[in-house]
Amino acid sequence: MNLDQLQTPALLLERPVLERNIAAMTGRAKRHGVALRPHMKTAKSAKVASLATAGNKGGICVSTVAEAEYFARHGFRDITYAFGIVPQKIERLAKLRADGVSVRLLVDDVANVKAVAERAKALGASFDVQIEVDSGQNRGGLKPDDPKLGEVGWALAGSGALRFLGVLTHGGHSYDCRGAADCRRVAEEERAAIVAAAERLSAAGLPCAEVSPGATPNAVHATRLDGVTEIRPGNYMFFDLHQTGIGSCTVDEIAVSVLTTVVGHNRAHNRIVIDAGGLALSKDIGANEPLPNTGYGWVMDLSGKTRIGDLRVGRVSQEHGQIESDSPLPFDRLPIGARVRVLPNHSCMTAAAYEHYNVLDGGADVIDQWDRINGW
Amino acid sequence: MNLDQLQTPALLLERPVLERNIAAMTGRAKRHGVALRPHMKTAKSAKVASLATAGNKGGICVSTVAEAEYFARHGFRDITYAFGIVPQKIERLAKLRADGVSVRLLVDDVANVKAVAERAKALGASFDVQIEVDSGQNRGGLKPDDPKLGEVGWALAGSGALRFLGVLTHGGHSYDCRGAADCRRVAEEERAAIVAAAERLSAAGLPCAEVSPGATPNAVHATRLDGVTEIRPGNYMFFDLHQTGIGSCTVDEIAVSVLTTVVGHNRAHNRIVIDAGGLALSKDIGANEPLPNTGYGWVMDLSGKTRIGDLRVGRVSQEHGQIESDSPLPFDRLPIGARVRVLPNHSCMTAAAYEHYNVLDGGADVIDQWDRINGW
Numbered sequence A, B: 001m002n003l004d005q006l007q008t009p010a011l012l013l014e015r016p017v018l019e020r021n022i023a024a025m026t027g028r029a030k031r032h033g034v035a036l037r038p039h040m041k042t043a044k045s046a047k048v049a050s051l052a053t054a055g056n057k058g059g060i061c062v063s064t065v066a067e068a069e070y071f072a073r074h075g076f077r078d079i080t081y082a083f084g085i086v087p088q089k090i091e092r093l094a095k096l097r098a099d100g101v102s103v104r105l106l107v108d109d110v111a112n113v114k115a116v117a118e119r120a121k122a123l124g125a126s127f128d129v130q131i132e133v134d135s136g137q138n139r140g141g142l143k144p145d146d147p148k149l150g151e152v153g154w155a156l157a158g159s160g161a162l163r164f165l166g167v168l169t170h171g172g173h174s175y176d177c178r179g180a181a182d183c184r185r186v187a188e189e190e191r192a193a194i195v196a197a198a199e200r201l202s203a204a205g206l207p208c209a210e211v212s213p214g215a216t217p218n219a220v221h222a223t224r225l226d227g228v229t230e231i232r233p234g235n236y237m238f239f240d241l242h243q244t245g246i247g248s249c250t251v252d253e254i255a256v257s258v259l260t261t262v263v264g265h266n267r268a269h270n271r272i273v274i275d276a277g278g279l280a281l282s283k284d285i286g287a288n289e290p291l292p293n294t295g296y297g298w299v300m301d302l303s304g305k306t307r308i309g310d311l312r313v314g315r316v317s318q319e320h321g322q323i324e325s326d327s328p329l330p331f332d333r334l335p336i337g338a339r340v341r342v343l344p345n346h347s348c349m350t351a352a353a354y355e356h357y358n359v360l361d362g363g364a365d366v367i368d369q370w371d372r373i374n375g376w
Helices: A015-032 A046-053 A065-073 A087-098 A110-122 A148-157 A172-176 A180-203 A216-221 A241-246 A347-351 B015-032 B046-053 B065-073 B087-098 B110-122 B148-157 B172-176 B180-203 B216-221 B241-246 B347-351
Strands: A010-014 A060-062 A078-081 A102-107 A127-133 A162-169 A210-212 A256-266 A271-274 A298-300 A307-316 A321-324 A339-343 A356-360 A366-371 B010-014 B060-062 B078-081 B102-107 B127-133 B162-169 B210-212 B256-266 B271-274 B298-300 B307-316 B321-324 B339-343 B356-360 B366-371
Touching (some): A015 A046, A015 A216, A065 A078, A087 A110, A102 A110, A102 A162, A127 A148, A127 A180, A172 A180, A172 A216, A271 A307, A307 A339, B046 B065, B046 B366, B087 B102, B087 B110, B102 B110, B110 B162, B148 B180, B172 B241, B216 B241, B307 B339
Antiparallel strands (some): B010 B256
16 A cells, blocks of 8 residues: 555554654664653554564653553563552552553642552552653642652552652653753753752652653753653653644654545635544644644655645645645645645644554655554 | 543543534524534534534535435435536546435536536436635625626526525634624625525525525524525534633533643643644644634543643644643642543634544443534
């Protein structure tokens, strides 16, 4: 099968680009002397996880219980569920523990530690647990100087079913960065925060076996990772226009795109209608902050390598996308039935609409289809 | 099973609300003396389609080929694929025709009519086809006074494999309306445009058997539908906050919501973290235009009937939602592990993240699970 035969919209994955991105991040981790625990929330694919863990310790990170179950089914035995745990989610994870899978959990609250421990005990399961640290995103987790840090640590240590393993943070505010220097600053902010939290716990008698920051822009730009034991980036496997805007990748490092077909010409409004809309591309417009006028993605030729002028998907409804440009559109070059590719604003969101990747090897042939695990 | 036992995030569907919405729209169509061809792009569920077509002619409308195949498998025999057809999509639809399913297509371009007809002939299939009319959305279709209208009509009439059936429009600009009077104005604009197109074609020797407008706000508010043969609304089955903002429904007419669990407290920033983020809710923020400060959805109590103060999901990342308020949040009322429901901004986008509906009958018991057809 090749690109002409695929039903559209379809999700494409350039394997050589993916492999280069993975090799680059594995190399960064090795240079820093830290482990790489790839976050599989973006790719959600066992095939991609196999590539991403090659040459690393084999541990992965996930964002949903469904991912944990899927990757365990595919032979992954060391899984961090990097999302605040609640008692209601313990039962499914306890089944993985019963199968011998190491499942690491995340907490930031004493009362919740007690409730989770109680549920785990009732199910006869035990878990390694990290404390979530807020390194500046202001979402979840405790600030490094929060007195509750020690309280949660000691609650874990005394819980029986839960074992205190260390600290974890996601420096998500790196997504607001502009350019390499800004990324380096936030990367150091994230490192300093997680290391400070670890030192504080150590000083309180709770040494941290794992000190784990994680966010692609920080992982790409970090100049030092002293005190860190592992990093957990995920988006770097695919990258996207948002990461290009931040300065984490070049356009030709973006490994995924959406194949779409021209279904209409609207010459009066200088728009070309395609069959990739809000569902196929996602409605994430975050990339427009660092990369203005990106709309819902850039329009590339069928090779995926060259943008067609300044063309972008300017508007979307559920199934319709509308290509726009500041110049007259090339209607003759893009007749109804023609195909183009759209580079995604945010690959984590775009990929989630698809059941599988159509894998390319640099040409127009689809060499494989790799499944994904969506849902919860 | 009841709400306490569901894994979150989960999609809930209130069957009594759905049934009232369906009865109201069926009643409107009957009062206007037009057929109701429910658009299944929102619900994408055979069970919902069975309810929506009861008391109507049985015809439905879909937005993807995957929907057409799914509904055909579930016994629906009269399907309008209301999305610009291209030759590449004919083969799968021809298989439905071979099984005796009536499949209606949509076109707005002479060259494309020829290409589609050629492909259909090669496959031995024939289709009824409507011409897409642009009634003001400025997306796809021909304006009623475009001379190409007749050209496309005669191209269909002379194509052999395609039969000219009439006209179709989606007055999507109704989503920009504010209040009933504005909706009535745009509903009449849509009606006038599609009827003008039909009259123009009739005068040119191409009488229209089907004259079909379709958009929920217009269907709710239309005061007259003279000259129209059918309407094709879809969102009305579920409604959402955007429709509430427009004035198409009340909050208690919204039939779907997302069940989510509190996973963290961020007292320093007055935020409560939940396990419904951008994937579970969608990143559609269109509802904020007519309904300011809606964020990514309103936070309701577990009954789904009462909003908790002014709480809304103010921020989302992939799996995290952050509840915000202009007042101090009720942390004690919503401890970690507590559950709330989120009313969606745009139910078509939100529902698409889920494989099935958890059906409720007014209480906390999940009385059934209904599947959905996602993808393409």
